[in-house]
Amino acid sequence: MLVNIYNQVGEKIGERKLPSEVFNLKTNFDLISQVVYAQLANRRQGNAHTKDRGEVRGGGRKPWRQKGTGRARVGSIRSPLWRGGGITFGPRKERNFEKKIPKKIRRKALLMVLSEKAKNNLLILLDDLKIEKPKTKLLKELVENLRANIENFKKGSALIILPEMDKNLLLASKNISEILTIQAKDLNVVDLLSFKYLILPEKAIEVIKKTFLK
Numbered sequence: 001m002l003v004n005i006y007n008q009v010g011e012k013i014g015e016r017k018l019p020s021e022v023f024n025l026k027t028n029f030d031l032i033s034q035v036v037y038a039q040l041a042n043r044r045q046g047n048a049h050t051k052d053r054g055e056v057r058g059g060g061r062k063p064w065r066q067k068g069t070g071r072a073r074v075g076s077i078r079s080p081l082w083r084g085g086g087i088t089f090g091p092r093k094e095r096n097f098e099k100k101i102p103k104k105i106r107r108k109a110l111l112m113v114l115s116e117k118a119k120n121n122l123l124i125l126l127d128d129l130k131i132e133k134p135k136t137k138l139l140k141e142l143v144e145n146l147r148a149n150i151e152n153f154k155k156g157s158a159l160i161i162l163p164e165m166d167k168n169l170l171l172a173s174k175n176i177s178e179i180l181t182i183q184a185k186d187l188n189v190v191d192l193l194s195f196k197y198l199i200l201p202e203k204a205i206e207v208i209k210k211t212f213l214k
Contacts, residue, residue, distance in 0.1 A: 001118060005125050005202065008142055010149025013127060022208060023118040025111050035109040035189045038099040046097055050090030053078050059085075106189070107212045113192045114208070121152040122197050129160070129201045134171035143179065146199070156196035161187065163203035185211045 001018045018024070053059070059078030066073050080088045117123045124146065131138045147153050157178040162169060165183060173181040182191060184207035192198070 003118065003123060003125050005127055006146070006150060007127055008129065008145070010146045010153075016125060016202065018118060019205065019209060021213060022111055022205070023115050023123075025108070025115040027112050027116055028109075031105060032109045032112055032189060032193075035101055035106055036193065038101040039188060039190045041097045041099045044097040046091075046093055046095050048091035049093040050087035052088070052090075053080060053086030056084070056086045107214070109189050110187060110192065110212060113189055114198075117192070117198050124150060124153050124158075124197060124199045126199065126201050128203075129162070129169070129199070130166070131168050131172060134168040136172050136175040139169065139172040139179070140176060143176075143199075153197060157194070158197040158199050159191060159195035160199045161201070161204045161208075163201055163207045184208050187212070 001020070001024055002015050003018055004012050005014045005016050007013050053076065056078040059076040063074050063077050064071065076085075078085045080086050114123075131142065143158065147155070157180075160169065160173065160179060160181045162181060162183050166181075170181050173179045180191065180195060184204040187208065
């Protein structure tokens with residue numbers, strides 16, 4: 001698969017053949033959905049927590065004697081039947097939402113999503129990507145220039161994939177809601193699917209091959 005290579009201004013400077021083992025896989029949507037559901041489940045913190053009758057404060061003394069009052073027998077005012085008592089079958093923070101997906105399947109799903117982006121012309125390949133200072137304005141101008149000059153890069157969110165740590169780009173993208181910056185070694189299916197376009201410096205392809213092709 002041949003794709004155009006652009007500079008930071010959005011000018012075409014050549015073409016490159018993408019590695020077929022990364023960008024030319026047949027898509028299995030069922031496999032991708034399994035990985036997405038597992039990844040989202042593993043991100044759940046499970047903070048919702050209700051107290052049962054043993055955790056609610058008070059209720060240590062028996063409200064009235066067992067017999068002779070004419071009322072129903074009660075052992076504690078913190079019974080789930082009482083207002084202010086414990087909660088029966090409520091959410092507990094001990095619940096574990098973790099789902100295990102084999103590493104091979106996760107890697108294959110990620111490469112499938114990359115292949116889909118490339119096939120649908122949603123991959124913007126750059127020769128290099130640098131900004132002088134960690135300024136949001138600089139990154140915003142850079143992206144706007146790319147949109148203005150690249151025909152298949154129009155309105156929509158974008159994921160910038162870096163070959164290595166670049167603090168300037170990471171800090172500059174924090175204030176732009178429709179742009180996320182991530183290192184190539186940390187790629188995952190959910191982030192790839194959450195953004196329409198991929199902005200990919202050429203060096204990042206080698207990092208992806210080294211990390212996800214075993």
